[in-house]
Amino acid sequence: MTDPRTATAETLSEPATLDFRASARRTLTLEQQAIGELVTKLDARFDAACRLLLACRGRLIVTGMGKSGHIARKMAATLASTGSPAFYVHPGEASHGDLGMITGDDVVIALSNSGETQEITGLLPLFKRLGAPLVSLTGRPGSTLARYSDVHIDVGVSREACPHDLAPTSSTTAALAMSDALALALLEARGFSAEDFALSHPGGTLGKRLLLRVADLMHDGSRLPSVATGSPLREALLEMTLKGMGFTCVVDERGMLAGVYTDGDLRRTLDQRGDFTLLRVDDVMTRGGKTAAPDMLAAEAVRIMEDNRITALAVVENGIPVGALHMHDLLRSGVI
Structure with missing residues (x-):
């Protein structure tokens, strides 16, 4: 058997039992289709979510569990660097003290493909008690999280790219793409400029390219x-x-x-x-x-x-x- 660590282009070109590139093409095609489906789902709820986020007097609190949590972290980082102050709160830690970081002036953005993630649904009454509006991104419009939300955005996909239709792949890609769509819609609405972007990235190459004269x-x-x-x-x-x-x-x-x-x-x-x-x-x-x-x-x-x-x-x-x-x-x- 060829050691993959020392394999060359010639040895890797030998016939194999698995067609890796065919698998990759299938995955990329399915995830591309998942993003394409989001375009047809955009409706007045997206506008309502943007208006709610723009009107926020505090911070945007982004939360999610598991793979959705990874997307939520990235969403919070993107929002914060494009003019919408935001941070991530782990839903498991929120019920053990971190809920104190959330106020009634904030807006919560919750991500859950099923919309039934217990760590998040358990917090819904507390969000309501605080008076913090809730925007959710789920794959199930009829889920508990969707029904509790002030605004729900449907990011459901036809199927996962996983051949067993199990591992979060297309669904996380769709959630990530929609979170970017929200962040950039807010960026444009705020008139956030390249110079503003550079000010939040002064130590990186982007900041240097935009700030240095x-x-x-x-x-x-x-x-x-x-x-x-x-x-x-x-x-x-x-x-x-x-x-x-x-x-x-x-x-x-x-x-x-x-x-x-x-x-x-x-x-x-x-x-x-x-x-x-x-x-x-x-x-x-x-x-x-x-x-x-x-x-x-x-x-x-x-x-x-x-x-x-x-x-x-x-x-x-x-x-x-x-x-x-x-x-x-x-x-x-x-x-x-």
């Missing part, structure tokens, strides 16, 4: 490579070497950017001019050149570099170079 990363002041128009080419080469940016700005008598001289320009000069000891930088520079603005998002500067296949940009404000940005700066910052 060119001015945060650029080399300015004495670190800015710059020579005046009319300067000997050797002076531009010395400035490029000294500042280590792979280019230098070329400025006119008013301090305005006239062009740039880059490593690529140097290669072209060597190829086309031969002896360049008498050349002025104006003779061989790239006029104008690609630039960035100080308040531009660093991620946008990355796009300019990638689109033009360059590794550095002059940072210009009102036509005057105020900084220089290199691809290495963007790499170090985590923007790319």
Whole structure:
């Protein structure tokens, strides 16, 4: 028997008793169908749930048991990161003290495919006593949880992807998709922006891409490579070497950017001019050149570099170079 830990593509291509890819295709198809069925079930109850969640003066409390609990945790995390303050409460712990985290200003969102999960149904009278509205996602509109809810959303599926129609697969996929639909509908209703999203993700790559500006990363002041128009080419080469940016700005008598001289320009000069000891930088520079603005998002500067296949940009404000940005700066910052 082939050891799966050391198997190669050739050994794995041998005939087997099970067609793994056929099994995967069947699973993915069934789960895709389950999500497709949700689209046809969307009705006024979804609107009512969104209005109830938007009107919440406290927090959104998401609860679920077992596999539904895993989906509930993810739903709470998605809601919290998209402008709807939320947290997960384990239904088993709620009856042993954690119910104190829930107030009448909160809205409870309960997930249970059967709608009969004892740990949740046992809490229903307590939710009512607290005065916390209840939104439920179940696969059975006639279940206890659905009947107790202020708003019920049907996330039932025709069958599980499990070949025995037992293991929660299609049903958890459907519940996850509907929870995302709710979270993003609320995001749009709140006008939650990319900048708002970044503020709740400051430590990750997403936050850096959305928050960092060119001015945060650029080399300015004495670190800015710059020579005046009319300067000997050797002076531009010395400035490029000294500042280590792979280019230098070329400025006119008013301090305005006239062009740039880059490593690529140097290669072209060597190829086309031969002896360049008498050349002025104006003779061989790239006029104008690609630039960035100080308040531009660093991620946008990355796009300019990638689109033009360059590794550095002059940072210009009102036509005057105020900084220089290199691809290495963007790499170090985590923007790319």
